[in-house]
Amino acid sequence: xxxxxxxxxxxxxxxxxxxxxxxxxxxxxxxxxxxxxxxxxxxxxxxxxxxxxxxxxxxxxxxxxxxxxxxxxxxxxxxxxxxxxxxxxxxxxxxxxxxxxxxxxxxxxxxxxxxxxxxxxxxxxxxxxxxxxxxxxxxxxxxxxxxxxxxxxxxxxxxxxxxxxxxxxxxxxxxxxxxxxxxxxxxxxxxxxxxxxxxxxxxxxxxxxxxxxxxxxxxxxxxxxxxxxxxxxxxxxxxxxxxxxxxxxxxxxxxxxxxxxxxxxxxxxxxxxxxxxxx
Numbered sequence: 590x591x592x593x594x595x596x597x598x599x600x601x602x603x604x605x606x607x608x609x610x611x612x613x614x615x616x617x618x619x620x621x622x623x624x625x626x627x628x629x630x631x632x633x634x635x636x637x638x639x640x641x642x643x644x645x646x647x648x649x650x651x652x653x654x655x656x657x658x659x660x661x662x663x664x665x666x667x668x669x670x671x672x673x674x675x676x677x678x679x680x681x682x683x684x685x686x687x688x689x690x691x692x693x694x695x696x697x698x699x700x701x702x703x704x705x706x707x708x709x710x711x712x713x714x715x716x717x718x719x720x721x722x723x724x725x726x727x728x729x730x731x732x733x734x735x736x737x738x739x740x741x742x743x744x745x746x747x748x749x750x751x752x753x754x755x756x757x758x759x760x761x762x763x764x765x766x767x768x769x770x771x772x773x774x775x776x777x778x779x780x781x782x783x784x785x786x787x788x789x790x791x792x793x794x795x796x797x798x799x800x801x802x803x804x805x806x807x808x809x810x811x812x813x814x815x816x817x818x819x820x821x822x823x824x825x826x827x828x829x830x831x832x833x834x835x836x837x838x839x840x841x842x843x844x845x846x847x848x849x850x851x852x853x854x855x856x857x858x859x860x861x862x863x864x865x866x867x868x
Contacts, residue, residue: 707752
């Protein structure tokens with residue numbers, strides 16, 4: 590029986606910046622990998638200066654869907670939009686836009702993911718911790734919705750009309766691109782006699798708080814990760830420090846992507862998201 594992995598994200602491009610090498614590795618090994626994208630990124634920014642044009646802004650939702658399709662093909666995974674609306678990042682004192690993902694009542698926001706879990710029947714689910722990884726309202730709501738759906742999908746009394754109950758066996762939180770990762774790459778780059786571009790990033794990052802329970806070796810798929818991320822051309826500045834470091838140094842000092850096992854309670858460190866999973 591094929592194992593099934595569901596990775597839940599807020600916007601198109603999040604799957605390629607958070608755990609993409611893991612997804613590519615498992616897909617290459619025969620795992621059925623599905624990315625659930627809660628929103629279409631309609632209120633996102635254009636982070637690539639070369640594409641910050643009136644033409645891009647006029648067609649941004651459609652462009653982001655095309656970018657997502659290209660990234661999914663590179664990673665070798667399937668992908669599904671859940672049809673919710675990007676909340677954007679309101680300014681200080683501004684309300685959330687009416688009808689957006691983060692403003693919906695939790696049951697309404699979670700229903701599409703409950704239905705997808707019951708349809709796809711994943712053994713393992715990955716999403717963000719309660720901070721969202723960073724304080725975008727859609728990332729925080731993605732955590733809340735995934736936690737709700739992970740539990741509710743198994744209960745036949747909840748979300749009637751959303752399919753037959755299914756209980757995923759494990760829930761993980763992303764712990765990639767941690768301060769420890771940036772620090773390790775920075776120090777190894779300097780030790781190799783090269784200039785590091787991580788100094789400014791490290792100055793802005795808070796200490797890591799999420800305990801690492803699981804480290805998945807995936808260094809063979811770092812190049813795939815990078816290609817998938819660059820496929821989201823409107824969302825990625827090629828001059829960002831992330832693209833400046835040596836991939837060979839990264840493979841040597843940090844050949845894995847990191848996760849926190851939120852359910853069930855971890856007992857020992859893991860090297861595989863499917864440790865203990867029964868088909």
